[in-house]
Amino acid sequence: MITKIHIQNFKSILDYTLELGRINVFIGENGAGKTNILEAFATASAAADGSLEIEDLYARGVRIAKPSITISSFLQRKTIQDIALTLTAARTSSKDEAAPQLALRLVPDAGDIDSGWRVDSFSNSESLESYDPIALQRALQILDEYDFSKEPSEDILKALSELKLKRRNTSILQRQLKSFCIYNLNPLALRGIQNTSRRLPLGINGENLDVFLEELTQAQRRELVRYSKFIPWFDNLLIDTQDELKFKGHKLGRSTSRLYFRDRFMKKGNNVFSAENANEGILHILFYLALFLSDKTPPIFAIDNIETALNPQLCRELMKSLAAMAKAHDKQVLITTHNPAILDGLDLHDDDQRLIVIHRNDQGHTVGKRIKLKPQAKGEPKYKLSELWMRGHLGGLPKAF
Numbered sequence: 001m002i003t004k005i006h007i008q009n010f011k012s013i014l015d016y017t018l019e020l021g022r023i024n025v026f027i028g029e030n031g032a033g034k035t036n037i038l039e040a041f042a043t044a045s046a047a048a049d050g051s052l053e054i055e056d057l058y059a060r061g062v063r064i065a066k067p068s069i070t071i072s073s074f075l076q077r078k079t080i081q082d083i084a085l086t087l088t089a090a091r092t093s094s095k096d097e098a099a100p101q102l103a104l105r106l107v108p109d110a111g112d113i114d115s116g117w118r119v120d121s122f123s124n125s126e127s128l129e130s131y132d133p134i135a136l137q138r139a140l141q142i143l144d145e146y147d148f149s150k151e152p153s154e155d156i157l158k159a160l161s162e163l164k165l166k167r168r169n170t171s172i173l174q175r176q177l178k179s180f181c182i183y184n185l186n187p188l189a190l191r192g193i194q195n196t197s198r199r200l201p202l203g204i205n206g207e208n209l210d211v212f213l214e215e216l217t218q219a220q221r222r223e224l225v226r227y228s229k230f231i232p233w234f235d236n237l238l239i240d241t242q243d244e245l246k247f248k249g250h251k252l253g254r255s256t257s258r259l260y261f262r263d264r265f266m267k268k269g270n271n272v273f274s275a276e277n278a279n280e281g282i283l284h285i286l287f288y289l290a291l292f293l294s295d296k297t298p299p300i301f302a303i304d305n306i307e308t309a310l311n312p313q314l315c316r317e318l319m320k321s322l323a324a325m326a327k328a329h330d331k332q333v334l335i336t337t338h339n340p341a342i343l344d345g346l347d348l349h350d351d352d353q354r355l356i357v358i359h360r361n362d363q364g365h366t367v368g369k370r371i372k373l374k375p376q377a378k379g380e381p382k383y384k385l386s387e388l389w390m391r392g393h394l395g396g397l398p399k400a401f
Contacts, residue, residue: 001092001332002176002300003099008084009072010043011036012366019370021354023323025346026336026368027389028396033366036184037358038302039063041334044085045180047104048115048173052117058196061302064204067108067117074364076347082107082120085323100124124148124173143275151194176220181290185308190283191276192257201296203221206287210275213290224289227325230317231282235264238272248273250274276313280309285318292325292333300332308338319345340386348373348385355385357396 006017012033026034042060049272054064071083091099103123109116142159146152151359178202183204188194190206195204199333228234238245238260238306245251245260255276263271288306291297307315324397326333335342346353348371355371371394388394 001172002087003090004088005037005041005044006042006084006086007037009081010069010083010085011072012360012364013037013040014072014074014077014363014365015364018356018368020332020334020350022224022264022332024332024356025319025333025342025379026337026358026393027343028368029398030338032358032360032396034368035063035182035304037368038304038334038336040085041177041180041302042182043083043301044087044104045104045177046104047106047117047119047357048086048102048177050119052106052119057198059185059204067366071108078140087173087373088179089176093246094185100173104176114335118318122177131160135258163344165191165280176299178232180300182302182304183287184304185287186283187283189310190257190280190287191278192255192259193253193276195256201294202287202291206283209283209287209290210239210257211344212228212294212296213237213259214241215296216294220293223293224286227321228282228285230314230321231285233263233265234282235271237261237286238248244274251276273396279353280313281311284309285314288318288322289325292322292331293329297331299330300334302334302336304336305338306335307361308339309340310338312341315339315341316344323347323350327352340389343385343389346385355394357394359395 001022002020004017004019005239007013008015013036018037026037039062042062043057046060049056058064059193072081076287083106084101085106086101089100089102093309096157101123103121104119105121106117108118109118116260141157146156152229177210181199181204183202183206186194186205189196189203190209192210195203195207197207200208201215202208213224215220225236238259240246240260243258250260250272251274252370253276255274257275259275259279260272261275261282264272264273288303291301310318322333323330323345337343346355348355356368358366383391385394389396
């Protein structure tokens with residue numbers, strides 16, 4: 001799990017260090033820089049993977065802008081600095097002296113501030129050089145002197161094992177980051193009417209939901225259906241792999257989705273309808289649940305505006321469910337929201353769940369503050385987090401009116 005990111009000179013973020021939990025919810029007024037934080041992660045992911053072309057950034061959910069706009073250019077800064085992104089992961093064992101760290105510095109390609117990006121420097125604390133150089137040299141010497149025409153000796157097997165272990169551990173952070181992306185759902189994509197993402201297994205706008213659900217195991221499908229029960233009418237979902245229901249008149253539009261739903265309140269034989277006729281809420285919920293329970297989705301990802309199309313009470317219950325699923329399936333997520341009800345699904349006494357208020361200071365720099373709650377004292381009035389936010393006790397509210 002990634003425990004910290006230090007962002008410098010990226011969009012509205014001049015210099016900000018963010019400490020992370022498993023569930024990280026960002027609130028703040030429009031334009032405070034919440035999505036910029038998600039995009040800093042996505043840019044680090046692309047850079048660590050050696051893929052900084054526009055298509056690569058776009059596929060991760062980054063809003064594309066020319067480098068001269070992406071690099072911070074505040075009035076107080078006389079010179080333009082390079083973008084620097086440093087990520088720290090949790091220690092893999094108690095014996096580790098230092099936590100794995102990945103540091104990236106990005107500069108405009110070919111020195112042209114509007115041409116594109118390249119990685120100027122790349123530092124990985126998990127590289128082979130960070131291990132005991134004497135032990136590494138000894139292993140390499142054994143390999144260099146060994147006659148490979150003979151049966152491998154115990155020494156050679158041990159040397160190969162050590163080198164294999166080191167190679168496997170060289171990129172823990174890079175592997176965690178490799179598939180990072182920002183999901184921002186679109187109802188047309190969820191309904192199979194629009195498909196603009198080539199990302200697998202799930203598109204960043206909701207594409208391929210039907211195919212993905214079809215590939216879930218029986219246990220995963222049961223878990224998904226169980227969590228979906230807070231939708232009153234939902235009975236079950238169907239994946240019509242042969243597209244037979246379309247020819248029976250259950251799908252008349254342009255949708256390519258083969259996802260169908262069964263409504264428990266309707267008469268049998270007339271209670272099945274397609275994704276193109278489903279309300280947005282159930283499609284969003286199914287997408288999020290599938291995202292969290294599958295081992296084929298990224299270990300760390302972001303969701304922008306998670307509350308879209310969801311009733312406030314549903315936001316609360318969904319957030320509780322996702323927090324439980326993130327822990328059960330070892331997922332880490334960064335979430336932005338403007339709906340106070342999302343906060344009511346958080347348990348801030350659990351250090352894995354964090355609420356960060358993002359704002360821009362007097363100089364326009366994006367910064368944040370983590371909200372921590374004290375234990376409830378007996379007799380004190382009990383307010384929901386949503387109430388505290390709307391009463392102005394947490395910050396993150398517009399001040400222009």
